[in-house]
Structure formats: structure tokens, C-alpha cells
Amino acid sequence: MAPIISIKNLSKTYATGFQALKTVDLDIEKGEIFALLGPNGAGKTTLISIVCGIVTPSTGTVTVDGHDIQSDFRAARAMIGLVPQELTTDHFESVWSTVSFSRGLFGRRRDDAFVEKTLRDLSLWDKRDSKILTLSGGMKRRVLIAKALAHEPRVLFLDEPTAGVDVELRRDMWAMVRSLRETGVTVILTTHYIEEAEEMADRIGVISKGELILVQEKAELMTKLGRKELTLSLQEPLSEIPASLNGRLALANDGHELVYAYDGHGDDTGIPRLLADLSAAGVNFKDLRTKQSSLEEIFVGLVSERK
Numbered sequence: 482m483a484p485i486i487s488i489k490n491l492s493k494t495y496a497t498g499f500q501a502l503k504t505v506d507l508d509i510e511k512g513e514i515f516a517l518l519g520p521n522g523a524g525k526t527t528l529i530s531i532v533c534g535i536v537t538p539s540t541g542t543v544t545v546d547g548h549d550i551q552s553d554f555r556a557a558r559a560m561i562g563l564v565p566q567e568l569t570t571d572h573f574e575s576v577w578s579t580v581s582f583s584r585g586l587f588g589r590r591r592d593d594a595f596v597e598k599t600l601r602d603l604s605l606w607d608k609r610d611s612k613i614l615t616l617s618g619g620m621k622r623r624v625l626i627a628k629a630l631a632h633e634p635r636v637l638f639l640d641e642p643t644a645g646v647d648v649e650l651r652r653d654m655w656a657m658v659r660s661l662r663e664t665g666v667t668v669i670l671t672t673h674y675i676e677e678a679e680e681m682a683d684r685i686g687v688i689s690k691g692e693l694i695l696v697q698e699k700a701e702l703m704t705k706l707g708r709k710e711l712t713l714s715l716q717e718p719l720s721e722i723p724a725s726l727n728g729r730l731a732l733a734n735d736g737h738e739l740v741y742a743y744d745g746h747g748d749d750t751g752i753p754r755l756l757a758d759l760s761a762a763g764v765n766f767k768d769l770r771t772k773q774s775s776l777e778e779i780f781v782g783l784v785s786e787r788k
């Protein structure tokens with residue numbers, strides 16, 4: 482099956498001379514949930530802004546269901562719903578009129594029943610006559626989603642959908658994404674939360690400094706991301722690791738700490754066996770802490786693995 486979005490040789494250098502994207506190639510399959518994972522400034526918004534026709538690429542092409550986003554912009558854009566990070570217009574409009582207006586913008590015929598269903602699904606029905614200005618931040622986010630869905634797009638982009646939203650909205654948003662997928666809608670979300678990519682995505686692309694450094698099925702990538710470290714603060718410093726524990730641990734902090742790295746997503750972390758072996762070797766500790774690899778460390782690990 483042809484991909485719903487095909488990105489080839491895409492790069493972007495802004496007028497400042499800053500290169501925000503470096504030769505990105507990516508195909509998104511119809512009906513998948515794809516998470517673009519990367520730290521702030523990695524180029525996520527730039528990438529989706531190009532696909533949505535908001536930013537012009539410096540090189541490369543993008544097609545949406547076969548429509549070129551530059552030469553066939555209207556057809557390409559009509560396929561897409563975009564939920565941006567912030568609402569910038571429409572403050573004085575009511576919820577109902579801003580959402581139904583968005584539908585009209587894409588040439589869709591008026592369909593009050595569809596707009597009503599969208600508002601109800603997003604718990605906005607009671608607010609349909611309220612001016613956007615008077616809504617809470619969470620409600621404004623819901624309006625952004627309703628606007629993006631108003632013209633029944635086949636592809637939905639969510640830019641940092643849960644940054645700063647409350648638990649309830651996050652849960653609603655995830656449920657909405659899953660139900661959209663059931664109707665064949667393709668969802669692409671950007672995030673810098675590993676947990677969000679893990680919860681939502683079928684496939685994850687890791688972007689760092691404008692480069693798509695890895696694209697992988699979630700299950701595979703989470704195994705890589707799941708590395709954790711257990712640090713034990715010892716009661717007495719050690720000059721060397723006891724023979725029975727060698728190979729599993731590293732000494733740190735001048736022998737005051739032992740560090741054990743393990744797969745945080747595996748069923749068998751090896752920790753119970755490790756603690757039993759430490760006790761048998763007469764090594765006592767006074768404190769312990771665990772640490773998840775940070776995104777930065779993961780990126781460094783992923784990039785060096787590819788070399």
C-alpha cells in the first residue's frame with residue numbers, strides 16, 4: 482500500500498541561516514499512529530509545519546495521499562487536520578461558530594450533526610455558545626482539536642498534544658486518538674515525553690538537531706529506551722568488586738557506590754538476585770536510587786550505535 486505521507490530529501494534552513502532540518506526521508510503508513518520524539522528545538526514543529534504548508538521547505542518534496550504539498554496544496558491540505566501548540570485567533574468567536582467555520586474553510590458542506598458530535602466527543606457541547614476568550618486553557622485545547630477535526634481529515638497532526646494539559650484531558654486525548662485510528666485516520670504526534678510515545682504510538686521516529694536519527698516499531702525502540710540504572714551507596718567503600726559480582730556492576734564515586742544497569746522494561750531486572758549475591762558477599766549498602774536514562778543519553782546512545 483502506498484504511504485499516506487511521503488517525505489523525501491526534506492531540509493529547512495531558516496532566513497537566519499539556521500538549519501532546522503537536515504535531509505529527512507520518511508514514509509507514514511495509512512492508519513498508523515506515529516510519534517515524532519525529540520527534545521525542544523529538535524525540528525519537530527518545523528517538520529510538521531512544512532507538511533501542513535505553513536513553512537516552505539528549502540529542499541525536498543512531501544506528498545499527502547499522492548498530492549504534492551506545494552504544487553497541489555489545496556488537495557493535500559484538505560486531507561490534514563492540525564492541532565497546533567497554541568490558539569492564536571478567534572478569541573471573540575463562539576465555540577460553535579469557530580468549529581463550523583473551520584469545516585467550511587476546507588470546502589466541506591455544512592453538517593451540524595457532525596459538528597455537534599465532535600463537540601460532544603470533546604466535552605465541549607455545554608460550551609458551544611461560549612466565547613473562546615472565556616474558556617480555560619484545557620477547554621481551549623479541546624477547541625483546537627475540534628477545529629482540526631471539523632473537516633473530517635484523513636491525517637491528524639498533534640503538536641505536543643499533552644504539554645501542560647491536565648490528566649483528564651490527556652486521557653480524553655489518548656482515547657480520541659485511538660478511536661480516530663479505528664476509523665482509518667492516520668495520527669502523527671510530536672512529543673518530548675517518552676511515556677507519551679510509548680502509550681500512543683505504533684511507530685516512533687527519534688529526531689535530534691534536525692536529523693531523523695531513527696525510525697522504529699515502538700516495541701523495539703522501547704527495549705532500547707528502557708535502560709535503567711540502580712546505584713547503591715555502600716556502608717564501607719570497596720577497592721574492587723567481589724569476584725562473585727564481577728561483570729554485572731561498576732564501581733563509582735571512589736568505591737563508595739556500585740552501579741548496576743538493567744532493562745527497565747524486561748520482566749527479569751536481575752535486581753533480587755543481585756541483592757542476594759551482595760548480601761552473600763558481605764557487601765552492605767545504606768541507600769539506593771534508580772535512574773531512567775534521559776532522552777539526551779538515549780540519543781547519544783542511539784547515534785553512537787549507528788556509527
Ligand SMILES: Nc1ncnc2c1ncn2[C@@H]1O[C@H](COP(=O)(O)OP(=O)(O)OP(=O)(O)O)[C@@H](O)[C@H]1O
Nearest residue numbers: 495496497499501520521522523524525526527528
Ligand atoms: N522562523 C524561524 N526562524 C529561525 N529559526 C527558527 C524559526 N522557527 C524555528 N526556528 C529554530 O529551529 C529549531 C527547531 O525548532 P522547532 O520549533 O521545529 O523545534 P521543536 O522540535 O518543535 O521544538 P519545541 O518542542 O520547542 O517546539 C529551533 O532551534 C528554533 O529556534
